[in-house]
Amino acid sequence: MAHLMTRRTKFVLDEDRIPRAWYNIVPDLPVAPPPPLHPGTGQPLGPDDLTPLFPMALIGQEVSGEAEIEIPEPVREAYALYRPSPLYRAHRLEAALDTPAHIYYKYEGVSPAGSHKPNTALAQAFYNKQEGVTRLATETGAGQWGSALAFAGVYFGLDVKVYMVRASYDQKPYRRILMETYGSEVVASPSSTTNYGRRVLAETPDSPGSLGIAISEAVEDAATRDDTKYSLGSVLNHVLLHQTVIGQEAIEQMAMADEEPDVIIGCTGGGSNFAGLTFPFLGRKLRGQADYRVIAAEPEAAPSLTRGRYTYDFGDTGRLAPLVKMHTLGSDFVPAPIHAGGLRYHGMAPLVSLLMDQGVIEARSVHQRECFEAGVRFARAEGILPAPEPTHAIKVAIDEALAAREAGEERVILFNLCGHGHFDLSAYERHLAGDLEDYEYPAEAVDAALAHLPTV
Ligand SMILES: Cc1ncc(COP(=O)(O)O)c(C=O)c1O
Numbered sequence: 001m002a003h004l005m006t007r008r009t010k011f012v013l014d015e016d017r018i019p020r021a022w023y024n025i026v027p028d029l030p031v032a033p034p035p036p037l038h039p040g041t042g043q044p045l046g047p048d049d050l051t052p053l054f055p056m057a058l059i060g061q062e063v064s065g066e067a068e069i070e071i072p073e074p075v076r077e078a079y080a081l082y083r084p085s086p087l088y089r090a091h092r093l094e095a096a097l098d099t100p101a102h103i104y105y106k107y108e109g110v111s112p113a114g115s116h117k118p119n120t121a122l123a124q125a126f127y128n129k130q131e132g133v134t135r136l137a138t139e140t141g142a143g144q145w146g147s148a149l150a151f152a153g154v155y156f157g158l159d160v161k162v163y164m165v166r167a168s169y170d171q172k173p174y175r176r177i178l179m180e181t182y183g184s185e186v187v188a189s190p191s192s193t194t195n196y197g198r199r200v201l202a203e204t205p206d207s208p209g210s211l212g213i214a215i216s217e218a219v220e221d222a223a224t225r226d227d228t229k230y231s232l233g234s235v236l237n238h239v240l241l242h243q244t245v246i247g248q249e250a251i252e253q254m255a256m257a258d259e260e261p262d263v264i265i266g267c268t269g270g271g272s273n274f275a276g277l278t279f280p281f282l283g284r285k286l287r288g289q290a291d292y293r294v295i296a297a298e299p300e301a302a303p304s305l306t307r308g309r310y311t312y313d314f315g316d317t318g319r320l321a322p323l324v325k326m327h328t329l330g331s332d333f334v335p336a337p338i339h340a341g342g343l344r345y346h347g348m349a350p351l352v353s354l355l356m357d358q359g360v361i362e363a364r365s366v367h368q369r370e371c372f373e374a375g376v377r378f379a380r381a382e383g384i385l386p387a388p389e390p391t392h393a394i395k396v397a398i399d400e401a402l403a404a405r406e407a408g409e410e411r412v413i414l415f416n417l418c419g420h421g422h423f424d425l426s427a428y429e430r431h432l433a434g435d436l437e438d439y440e441y442p443a444e445a446v447d448a449a450l451a452h453l454p455t456v
Contacts, residue, residue, distance in 0.1 A: 009091060011253040013084035018076050021068035023244040025279045025351060026237070028067075028286040030358050033237075033350060037323040039314060042456045045322055052223050053230040055131040058124065061238040069241065071123075078122045078155055082111040083245065087253035088417075093381040094401070101404035102259060103397060105417040106250045106277060107384065113178075115387065115419030116273045117148030117233055120242035124231050125152035135159040135228040137221035139189065139214030141269065142342035142389060143168050143175025144419055145233030150182035161228075163189035163197075163217040165344070166209035167337040175423045189214035196220050196318040210334045211269075211345045216318025223320070234270025235315060235324075235349045243276025246416065251280055254414065261292055261414040263400050267392040268296040268305060268363070269342040271349030273418035279351075282360065295400075296352065296363040297392040299371075301439040302335035304328060304348045305356050305363035307446070312456045315347060323454060326353040330449020336439035338368045339427035340388035346449070364396055367438040371395045372431040375421070387419035388427055 026033060035044040050059045061069060071079075090103040108116035128136060136158055140146030146162035153160035162184050169176060169188035176186045187193055189209045190200035194217040200207055207213070215232070222230035232239060254261060264281055266274030274296050284290040296305055308327035315321035317332050327348045329335075335344040348356075355361045375391035377398065378384070386394060397415040404411040421428065430436050 007091060009089055011087040011256045013249060013252060015080050017249070017252060018079050018083045019071065019245045019248045021070050022241045023248060023280050023283060024064055024067055024069060024241055025283055026065055028283045029354065030286065033354055034325040037312060037456060039319055039321060039323055042323065053219065055127045055133060055229060057127040057131065058238050061241055062236060072126060075123050075126050079245065084249045085110050087250055089257065090382055093378060096377065096381045097398060097401050097405070099401040099405040100408065100410045101401040102410065102412045103401055104254065104257065104414045106246055108246060108273065108416065108418045109384065109420030112151050113144060113147040114422060115144040115148065116243060116246060116276060117145045118151060119245055119276065120233065120239045120272065121148035121152035122155065123242045125156040125158055128229055129156045129158055133158065133229045136231045137161045137218040137228050138231045138233065139163045139211060139218045141165050141168060141211045141344055142387065143172045143423060144342060144387065146186065147175060147178050148233065149231055150179040150184035153184060154182045160184040161221060162186045163191060163214040165189055165211060165214050165341060166207060168341040171339065171426055172423050189217050191217060194220045208337045210317065212317035212331055215316035216320050219316060219320045234272040235347065237351060239272050240275035240279065240349055240351055243272045244279050246276035247278060247280030250277060250414065259412050260290065262411045263293045263295065263413045265295045265297060265393045265396050265413070265415040267343060267389050267418065268298045268348065268352065269345050269389060271352035273416050275349060275352055277416040282355065286360070294361040295396055296361060297396040298363060298365050299338055299340055299343045299392060300365045300367045300441055301338045302329065302344055302346065303365040303441060304346065306365045307441060309450060310353055310357050311453060313347060313453055323456060324350045326350045327356060329446045330452060332452055333446055333449035336442065338439065339424065340392065342389045343392065366392050366395045369436050369438050372436060374398050384417065385421040386417055387421040388424050390416065390418045
């Protein structure tokens with residue numbers, strides 16, 4: 001018997017709808033972004049300060065005031081391997097929660113690396129290749145960014161060295177193997193291959209590592225070799241810019257669903273998947289064309305937006321990277337080894353911090369165990385196993401859906417399911433066995449780290 005589907009689960013765009021330009025939020029901001037400063041002199045950075053680390057095209061994007069930046073055709077072609085990514089209506093999760101809310105999620109786990117990270121990795125590899133660079137150095141927290149850059153490196157023909165945070169290196173051997181399969185070299189950070197890594201190991205031989213430490217190692221690597229540039233998977237303006245393909249597609253897909261979101265949610269480590277989904281919507285909000293509540297979901301173990309200070313700080317622990325104005329817990333704060341390795345960062349993207357400071361977005365911090373519970377609930381309803389990072393967004397989305405039930409309101413909720421958790425099964429195993437810990441907000445460690453803030 002013919003069966004007519006009366007409701008739609010997936011909203012899928014054709015390949016020619018891959019965006020042609022990235023959206024730059026800077027001209028729509030209520031105030032101008034404070035400039036990055038030189039880590040040695042404390043003076044505003046000039047392009048020359050960044051050339052040892054980045055190709056000129058990316059430096060240009062970092063400081064651009066243009067509303068749109070055209071996506072080069074070879075990058076769009078690479079995007080076509082997995083973009084446009086699908087938008088789903090979470091009918092089964094809605095039913096499981098018995099909520100009148102309509103829940104949508106943009107699924108970035110369809111990329112070869114399994115997350116949103118290739119959106120910028122491919123662009124960065126392209127521009128480096130175009131300017132004659134042959135090797136990239138980077139850090140990775142969860143292993144997702146390292147996998148993305150390893151994939152982008154082999155796609156555009158660049159060697160890649162990845163400094164993988166020790167805690168993740170031990171938790172996720174298969175991420176390392178994926179990166180090595182793409183042809184990259186991977187070491188656990190702190191490593192003995194850089195001066196900074198050796199210094200950390202001498203002081204703390206059993207250091208779990210952190211993104212801040214791994215960034216210092218990768219920056220040192222790039223700054224001390226002529227053939228190498230540095231590549232960062234989050235935080236910087238050009239990284240957030242590249243991620244805006246997510247939100248631009250989502251705007252079209254929400255229109256296909258004939259709905260406007262009331263609430264938009266993303267998890268925040270350095271802020272890139274959050275910005276990628278929300279900035280195109282926030283542009284509309286800032287231009288007075290629409291209104292949304294926008295919520296950043298962060299871990300209680302590294303709550304930079306909810307508990308950090310909005311001030312100039314170093315982006316890395318070794319104090320080699322530029323000073324940027326952001327919400328920070330102090331650059332030598334090492335977050336507890338939660339399984340959402342991509343969220344273990346002391347700072348936040350300056351653009352996201354500015355929006356928080358201006359009251360344009362909200363933030364909420366959540367504990368590890370309630371996030372894994374939300375992740376399991378989501379997997380049992382929708383089938384997709386989320387990476388530990390987006391379980392933070394799922395937890396907040398579920399809370400919002402339950403609040404809508406309480407209020408008896410049909411709210412529309414959109415969140416970014418920015419990666420799958422197929423390489424995070426040991427974390428799920430520990431969760432299912434009841435072995436995962438919650439880490440209380442480490443007030444003393446944060447106070448100690450904030451006492452070392454630079455004076456500018
Ligand atoms: C799947 C996933 N989500 C989120 C993040 C956090 O980064 P960001 O805040 O830049 O999206 C990471 C970082 O590694 C990640 O791998």
